[in-house]
Amino acid sequence: MYPWAGELRSVNIAKRTPFCPARNLVPYAGEVFGRLASSGHLRDLPRQEFVIQLAALYGDMNVLPPFREGNGRAQRAFLAQLGHDVGYDLNWSGIGPQRNEDASVKSFLGDNNLLEQLLDELVTAS
Template sequence: MAIDPYLDPATGLLRNRLGITDPAAEAFFTRLLIAQLEQRPASGQFDLTDLQAIHRHITQDLVDWAGELRTVDIAKGNTFCPVQNLRSYAAEVFGKLVRASHLRGLPREDFVASLTAFYGDLNALHPFREFNGRAQRAFTTQLAH
């Protein structure tokens, strides 16, 4: 089995700067940072750089790799985008979003369908070692407004 540099070998838990071992405490901490994004939104380009900025904001006090693309392959039931394909698949996913004019001006039904498809693609990309769901939700919340 490959060594995962993101995990503490002694505990098997994700390394974090604050030594948090309680998932509820970590979730509470990140919720506070997500709430701050309303006052400090991403650039509005709605690209990989914006997603990385959101991830960085949410995790900057927790992990050394905040906003950085993962360096290992990961799976949760299904395998996510292989690490060697992250940038090319991200270009494809965000390229579709650009070609769809960031979903602006769509009728509600089309917007919901398009946002759902984009969210699925973003989840398959899973560009970070952890905290993808929180970053994706914050990103798509900003996209929807």
């Protein structure tokens, strides 16, 4: 599937919750980004639906730690670019790291409400 997949040298990591086991990173990433592609990359969604779908994507991406450091920064850059490509700006500057982490933990536990609230504050039409 991915040319580099046979060369993965990943280890299992966790923060407040466990992340996707290293052996499952490639198949789970395929599922997450396959759903994103199937959705048309969140194009043509009204703002509120975009926020809801973005929260679900962010929650799923949060358990995919391809790097030992910098995963959050990479995710935020990816989501900002995705938003920009479909007509929304994401301004992460007003969101504190603890609030972001708390919302991510809740999402891991199956509740995206805090992520949706957080994203609702930072998503604007471009």
